[in-house]
Amino acid sequence: MTRREAADRRQGMLLLAPTAVALGALTVYPAAWVLWLSLQHRVPIFGVSRFAGLDNFAFLTIDARFWSAAHTTAVFTVASVALEVVLGVAAALAINAQRRGRAVALSFLLLAWAMPAVVAAKLFEWLYHPVAGLINVALGRHALNWLGDPGIALAAVTLADVWRTMPFVAILCYARLLAIPADLYEAAQVDGAGRLATLTRITLPLLGRILLLAVLFRTLDALRAFDIMFVLTGGGPANTTETLTVYAYRALFQTLQLGFGSALSVVVFVLVMGVAWAYLRILRTGSVAA
Amino acid sequence: MSLGTLRATRLVRALVLLTFAGCAGSPSERGPVTLVFKYARILGNADPLPSLLREFEAQHPGVRVKGEALPWASDDQHQFYVINLEGRSPGFDVMMLDCIWVPEFARAGWLLDLTPHLQPAELAPFFPSAVAAATYDHRIWALPWNMNVGLLYYRTDLLAKHGLAPPETYEALVEQVRLIRARERDPALDGYLWQGKQYEGLVVNVLEALWANGARLITDDGDAFPEPARAADALRFLRGLITTGVSPAWTTAADEELSRRAFGDGHAIFLRNWPYARDLFEAEGSAVRGKVAFTTLPGRARGEPGAGSTGGAHLGVSRRSRHPALAVALARHLTSERAQRAIALGAALSPTRQALYHDEELVRRNPAMPRLHALSLAGRPRPVTPYYLLVSATVQPEFSAALVGVKVPERAIEDTRVRLGHFLGALR
Numbered sequence: 001m002t003r004r005e006a007a008d009r010r011q012g013m014l015l016l017a018p019t020a021v022a023l024g025a026l027t028v029y030p031a032a033w034v035l036w037l038s039l040q041h042r043v044p045i046f047g048v049s050r051f052a053g054l055d056n057f058a059f060l061t062i063d064a065r066f067w068s069a070a071h072t073t074a075v076f077t078v079a080s081v082a083l084e085v086v087l088g089v090a091a092a093l094a095i096n097a098q099r100r101g102r103a104v105a106l107s108f109l110l111l112a113w114a115m116p117a118v119v120a121a122k123l124f125e126w127l128y129h130p131v132a133g134l135i136n137v138a139l140g141r142h143a144l145n146w147l148g149d150p151g152i153a154l155a156a157v158t159l160a161d162v163w164r165t166m167p168f169v170a171i172l173c174y175a176r177l178l179a180i181p182a183d184l185y186e187a188a189q190v191d192g193a194g195r196l197a198t199l200t201r202i203t204l205p206l207l208g209r210i211l212l213l214a215v216l217f218r219t220l221d222a223l224r225a226f227d228i229m230f231v232l233t234g235g236g237p238a239n240t241t242e243t244l245t246v247y248a249y250r251a252l253f254q255t256l257q258l259g260f261g262s263a264l265s266v267v268v269f270v271l272v273m274g275v276a277w278a279y280l281r282i283l284r285t286g287s288v289a290a
Numbered sequence: 291m292s293l294g295t296l297r298a299t300r301l302v303r304a305l306v307l308l309t310f311a312g313c314a315g316s317p318s319e320r321g322p323v324t325l326v327f328k329y330a331r332i333l334g335n336a337d338p339l340p341s342l343l344r345e346f347e348a349q350h351p352g353v354r355v356k357g358e359a360l361p362w363a364s365d366d367q368h369q370f371y372v373i374n375l376e377g378r379s380p381g382f383d384v385m386m387l388d389c390i391w392v393p394e395f396a397r398a399g400w401l402l403d404l405t406p407h408l409q410p411a412e413l414a415p416f417f418p419s420a421v422a423a424a425t426y427d428h429r430i431w432a433l434p435w436n437m438n439v440g441l442l443y444y445r446t447d448l449l450a451k452h453g454l455a456p457p458e459t460y461e462a463l464v465e466q467v468r469l470i471r472a473r474e475r476d477p478a479l480d481g482y483l484w485q486g487k488q489y490e491g492l493v494v495n496v497l498e499a500l501w502a503n504g505a506r507l508i509t510d511d512g513d514a515f516p517e518p519a520r521a522a523d524a525l526r527f528l529r530g531l532i533t534t535g536v537s538p539a540w541t542t543a544a545d546e547e548l549s550r551r552a553f554g555d556g557h558a559i560f561l562r563n564w565p566y567a568r569d570l571f572e573a574e575g576s577a578v579r580g581k582v583a584f585t586t587l588p589g590r591a592r593g594e595p596g597a598g599s600t601g602g603a604h605l606g607v608s609r610r611s612r613h614p615a616l617a618v619a620l621a622r623h624l625t626s627e628r629a630q631r632a633i634a635l636g637a638a639l640s641p642t643r644q645a646l647y648h649d650e651e652l653v654r655r656n657p658a659m660p661r662l663h664a665l666s667l668a669g670r671p672r673p674v675t676p677y678y679l680l681v682s683a684t685v686q687p688e689f690s691a692a693l694v695g696v697k698v699p700e701r702a703i704e705d706t707r708v709r710l711g712h713f714l715g716a717l718r
Contacts, residue, residue, distance in 0.1 A: 041716050044376060045398035046676070048717055059712065064705065065687065130540030131552050148487070148543025150694045236488020237542050238691035253369050255680040257713070 031269065037262035045256055056263035066264070068239050069247040076158055076243060077222040083162045084218055085211065088169025093203070095170070096177045106174070109167035117164065121231035124160040128232070147233050150240045157241050161228050165221070169214045176210040177203070209283070216279040223272050244268050323353050323613055325620055329386040330360045330367065330603075338629075338636035346623045353616060364388055364490070368679070375400040380608045383617040384624075386435065387604045389671070390678045393426040395606065397676035401431045402607040407618045415627075419600045420642045423671045432604035433625040434642035436633065439662075439669040440498055440598030441584040443553065443561040443571070448474070448581075456583070460502065460527065461591040463560060467536050470559055482531060483549040484562040486541040488690035493682050494599045495562065496689045497672060499524040503593040508673050508681060512714050514707045518700070520593075525692040525699035527590075532693065542694050554578055562587060564601070565662055569638045584658065586665050600669035602642065640666065677714060684709050 041052045060066045095105050112120070127135050128146035136143035146156040180203070188198050226245040229235060235242030235250075245268060252261030332339060343355040360367045368391060374380050375395070387395065395401050408430060413421050420434035442463075444456055452470055457463040467481030485491035497507055505520035515521045531537040540548075546563060553561040554570060556577040561567070571582045587596035605621040607614060623629060630641040634652050640662065646652055647663030656662075673681065688706045691697040697705070 043717055045372065045394070046717050065709075130538070130543060130548070131555075131557065145539045145543060148540050148694070150696050233543075234487065234489050236687070236690045237694045238488070238696040239687040240696075242687070250683055253372075254365065255683050255713075256372060257680075257716075260716075
């Protein structure tokens with residue numbers, strides 16, 4: 001190593017240090033602490049604190065409530081992300097095709113997305129109101145028990161989430177659409193491609209990479225979904241809308257079982273890391289055209 | 291050591307001793323003392339609390355009381371207390387507590403034991419069930435501040451029109467709903483509204499159904515469902531109310547306000563709710579003004595007479611308060627007869643002192659007070675245990691599953707017992 005390289009390296013380390021310290025203090029240390037807690041029976045307010053080994057995780061394997069929450073989380077994630085992608089792309093294409101009023105349409109989209117999740121949830125609480133809610137009034141005699149029927153409560157919660165987060169996908173896609181050079185479309189026209197062929201051969205492939213990124217963000221958010229179900233249903237009825245994070249919240253902050261709650265958090269953490277890693281691999285291998 | 295330095299050391303020691311002696315004296319003599327009182331703000335412009343706090347300051351010169359608002363939702367309040375009390379820097383002296391938290395906080399060592407501060411008969415004027423909720427390990431940890439009890443509201447106009455007296459059993463209630471709805475022929479008229487959403491309110495409603503059927507949720511020793519067959523029958527009955535249409539399908543998503551509004555709009559015959567609803571029904575512009583009365587919750591035909599679940603707020607003193615004597619005095623002042631009368635007049639919260647239910651001024655404002663007294667007296671507290679929140683969080687999804695028909699009651703009860711056994715076992 002030349003002297004110059006060594007100096008460069010030292011300077012690099014120095015510049016990295018603040019980030020490393022911040023990440024260490026704010027992410028690595030708490031994560032390690034949660035991992036340590038998950039190996040204990042720990043309920044501080046009752047003075048319970050003893051090593052439990054893998055007890056908490058062993059209980060999770062036979063805990064019906066945990067498996068129900070895992071199932072709910074999976075269904076919610078797949079359904080909400082799929083709907084968001086389909087609707088988001090459709091909205092982006094629609095805005096792109098619009099001649100006038102693009103700014104207005106975009107600001108309406110942004111409005112929904114900028115709304116805090118709790119506010120959106122409260123809004124839907126009124127929309128889903130069984131007696132006076134707009135949706136049930138419109139349905140008339142076919143009114144549904146949106147938040148009280150175990151068969152549809154999760155769908156109702158998912159719809160509320162899609163309404164709020166679909167604009168995120170739409171705006172990312174719209175930005176990408178603007179960047180597709182017009183001569184590509186002209187060339188396609190010259191070659192005699194129809195509208196469908198243009199969409200499937202040019203537009204969608206070019207959206208691929210940005211869509212994958214949007215899906216990554218949305219999937220990670222959906223796996224950690226908490227606020228919308230916490231406000232709308234509290235996890236009910238019969239726990240059909242209780243996600244892993246809602247279950248972890250109840251254990252950590254309501255019943256104060258820090259050890260057990262940490263074990264749940266560790267599971268969510270591993271899940272999120274695994275999914276992120278898989279997505280990043282796909283992105284890196286470049287299997288999707290830019 | 292020279293004589294000079296010895297003298298100097300003695301002087302310093304004496305000074306130090308003097309300083310500490312000064313601290314040990316009455317704090318009010320040493321400049322301003324600030325007490326912090328944490329409570330949930332009372333909505334509306336008639337909040338009687340600020341003037342009650344000023345009154346206390348007038349009686350205790352040199353003491354300032356700061357009222358600080360708690361978060362709005364009960365869960366958030368609990369979380370606030372847990373974080374601040376566990377973190378060893380409470381920053382408040384007197385705190386408003388939901389009565390179900392008192393044994394938990396006492397067991398955690400966060401509350402000052404009030405027993406030595408109390409006169410022998412000081413708690414006699416309060417409702418025994420409220421005092422029971424403030425008692426843990428034979429000691430008193432909080433002063434009851436306001437009272438809540440589950441009530442059965444009914445439409446006096448509809449019952450009178452069809453020549454019916456308020457039902458004493460759930461079976462009679464179901465019959466009356468059938469009869470009235472058959473004769474009224476109003477598809478928008480629901481029968482019996484109650485709270486079946488998966489939350490604390492569901493636990494309260496199910497407890498009342500269990501008690502009416504002679505069943506308990508948990509024994510003092512922590513055994514869940516000591517009468518499993520009766521408990522299953524109670525759950526099945528509640529489910530039946532929904533499947534037979536006596537209660538609307540949306541009962542499984544209903545909390546207090548949802549059911550209170552539907553009844554208040556005139557869309558139901560019966561409603562289970564707390565005393566606060568009465569004021570709203572009797573308010574100007576209410577669709578049911580003058581058409582509503584309340585009575586005790588029904589019992590079961592071959593079970594026990596009905597009783598409402600009690601609830602309410604208590605005032606506790608932080609064990610790390612730096613002015614315990616003053617803090618106890620403030621809690622005592624706020625729970626005094628004068629203060630509770632002012633709160634009942636200004637904010638319509640029910641007092642915990644029984645005599646106030648026959649107070650002339652209060653009865654004039656709310657003629658139903660004496661009736662409310664009898665029902666509050668007959669009310670039963672939820673299980674008084676430090677593990678109440680754990681019990682409640684465990685049973686909520688199981689009760690909800692039984693109500694919506696995802697699990698048969700026996701299964702829900704068995705699953706609850708297994709889970710509770712596991713979690714309570716880990717606490718011992």
